[in-house]
Amino acid sequence: MRKRMPAIPVKATRKKRAQVPMSAAMQAAMFKVANVAANVSRKDEVAQQAARKAIAETVEDWITFLSENHPEAVDEFYYEICMLASAGNRRRIAKHALIPEDIFERVESDLQQQKEEAEHEAAKAEAQAASKAEKTPATAE
Numbered sequence: 001m002r003k004r005m006p007a008i009p010v011k012a013t014r015k016k017r018a019q020v021p022m023s024a025a026m027q028a029a030m031f032k033v034a035n036v037a038a039n040v041s042r043k044d045e046v047a048q049q050a051a052r053k054a055i056a057e058t059v060e061d062w063i064t065f066l067s068e069n070h071p072e073a074v075d076e077f078y079y080e081i082c083m084l085a086s087a088g089n090r091r092r093i094a095k096h097a098l099i100p101e102d103i104f105e106r107v108e109s110d111l112q113q114q115k116e117e118a119e120h121e122a123a124k125a126e127a128q129a130a131s132k133a134e135k136t137p138a139t140a141e
Contacts, residue, residue, distance in 0.1 A: 063098050075100050082107040 094104040
């Protein structure tokens with residue numbers, strides 16, 4: 001007697017694995033893996049928050065120490081921090097009790113200068129691109 005072929009070929013089942021329902025054991029295993037990953041992630045985030053808090057608390061003491069012994073280092077610290085900060089954070093930093101008075105104005109003027117230079121470079125690059133575009137059809141003739 002001849003064996004009948006299964007209704008669905010084996011290759012078709014392999015292609016549609018996502019449609020095959022997961023067994024209860026597999027679902028339980030996936031749930032456990034997800035829980036472990038979530039717990040590890042939460043623990044890591046708590047550790048990172050504690051590290052950020054420790055750094056923030058230590059920086060305050062460090063700035064106080066520097067302001068007494070190396071005031072120029074404090075100026076440079078605040079300047080660099082403000083140059084890297086977003087506009088909103090820069091305004092918040094400017095309200096800090098230990099920031100030197102002239103740093104915020106220096107940062108704002110330097111950022112304005114950088115912006116003007118970037119705009120000038122962009123205009124220059126645009127003009128060069130336009131001049132190349134004008135020259136290209138003329139050389140083709």
